[in-house]
Amino acid sequence: MSGALPVLDRPLTRNVRADRSPTDMAAYEANGGYRGLRAALAMSAADCLQVLKDSNLRGRGGAGFPTGMKWSFVPMGDACSPGHKYLICNADEMEPGTFKDRLLMECDPHQLVEGMICAAYTLQADVAYIFIRAEYHKATRLLQEAIDACKAKGYLGDNILGSGYNLEMHVHSSAGRYICGEETALISSLEGKRANPRAKPPFPQVSGLWGRPTIVNNVETLCNVHHIIERGADWFQSLGLTADAGTKLYGVSGRVKNPGCWELPMGTPVREIIEEYAGGMEEGYQLRGFLPGGGSTDFLTVEHLDLAMDYDTIGKAGSRMGTGTMIILDDKTCPVGFVKNLTEFFAQESCGFCTPCRDGLPWSAQVLDDIEHGRGLPEDMDTLQRQVAFIGAIGNTHCALAPGAMEPIQSALKYFREDFERHIDGGSCPYCDGGNS
C-alpha cells in the first residue's frame, strides 16, 4: 500500500514536517542536502543532461514537456554566442486550485535552490531567477535566506566549491497577473514590461530573456533535478507506477474530508488519491466531477476514477493532468456557477493581445452568468459551443490561456448538459437553495 512507502521514496517531501516549519541549511545538509550538487559538479554538464534525458522527467508546470529534451535545445559551448544564459524558476502558481509549489518552497527552500544550481550547471547558465508570486511572502523570504546561506557556503557565487563554475541567483517578485505564469509572458515581465506572451519561434531556449538562451521550469520540476543526478535515471524511473517516471505532488480541494497535497508515485489512481488520501467526500456530499489539474483542465467524472493520474492516461481520457492538483465539484454546487466563476477569472486575466481572448472570454462569462441566473435562452447553448470551438482552437490565439479557459466549459457542456438545460427551461438556478449559487 502506498501509504506505507519508505521515506526515501518521497524525495520531494522528505524534509516536509508535520507543522510545515521550514528546513534550514543545517537540517537540510544533515539529511543529505547538497550531495546532489557535489555529484553534479563532479560530472560534465553533458553527462548531467544525459541523466536527465534518460530519467524521463516531464515538466510539472502543466504541459508535461520532457525536461531533458527541452534543455537539449539550449546552445552549449562554442555553439553559444558569448553572453549570459539564464535559468528561470516559474513560481508564479496562480492557477486556481493549485497549491503544491508553495508547499515545496515554504517547507524546503534549499531543495529548490539545490535543484536550480544543478539545473543551471547542466545548462551552463550563469544567472538564475526565481520568479515568484507576490502573495508568497513567506516563501520569498525563505528562498532569499537560502540563497544567502548558499553564498556563505560557496554553493553560489564564483567558483562554486572550487569547480570554476559561477552562478548568481535572484528572487524576483511578480505583481499579480496569472498570465505571468506563461513562460514567454514571464520573460517579458522580468524585462520590466507588460506581461504579454511572445510568438514562438524563436523559442526561449535560443532567444529568451534579453534575447539570450533561457530555460523556464516549474518549481516541482526543478526540485527533482539534483535527486536524479545523485541517484540516477533508473532510480527515478522506478518511482513511477506507469510509463511516466518519478513521484508527483497531487492535491485535492473542495468538499472532501481531508483536503491536502501528497507526494505519491506518478500514476497513482485517481480513486486512491481522492478516497484514501483526501478521505473521500464530506458527509452529505457526492462527487459529480473533478478538474484533474487546476482550473484550465477539462472535467472528468465518476467514470474516470480508476484512471492512473499520469500525463498520457489523463490526456487520453480527454483532459490534462495539468498541475496534478484536483478541484472537486460536488453535487450541491451548481456546475454552471462553478464554470462561470472560473471563466470570469480567465477573462480578468487575459492580457488583451488577442481578440478572441480579450473579447471572447467576457462574452462567454456573460452567457454563463445569464444561464446561471435563469436568463438563458436555448440558443445560448449553441453560442457557448461556438465559442468553445473558436476560442479553444489552438492557433487562434497567441498563448494557451484562452484555449485553457475553454476546457472546463467544453467538458461541462458534455458532462453536465442537463444542468444547463434545467437552468434555461426553469428560468432559475436549481441549486440556489443550497446556498452555493
Added chain:
Amino acid sequence: MQPDNPITNLLGQYRDIPGGLLPLLHAIQREVGYIPPDRVPAIAHAMNLSRAEVHGVISAYHDFRTEPAGRHTLQICRAEACQAMGSRALEDHAKQSLGVDFGDTTADGAITLERVYCLGNCACSPSVRIDDSVHARVDPARLDALLAELGEAG
C-alpha cells in the same frame, strides 16, 4: 505625506537595473503605499521609457495601486475550492460588517476590501489574506476576530 523625495531617491537606485521598472514600482508602493499618477512622467524619464509604457505596466498588473489603500487590506478568495466551502457567505458578511463594496476602503481609512482568485491555500478553504498573512478556514466569526485583532475598531 510628501511622497516626492522618497520617490526621487528610488528613481536613482533603480534606473540602471535592467528590467528595473517592476522592482522600482514595487519599491515606490512599499514606500508611499501607491504609485502617484503625477509621478509617472518622472518615472518614465528616469527609466528612459515613454509615459505610455510606464502607465501600461502600472495598469497591467493587479498589485499596483494608483491611489492610497487603507491601513490594512483584506482579500477574500473567490476561487472554486473556497466557494465550495462557503466563501460567498464570507464575502457578504465582510461587505456588510465593513459597510463597503469590493475595491473600496472603509470611511475611517482602516481597511480596503478586495476579492482575489486563489491564494494557493485550497486545502484549508475558505481563505482570506490580511496584509501579508494568509488565514485558513475562516468563517464570519473568525473573520470578525481577525479584524478585531488589527486594533482598528471604532
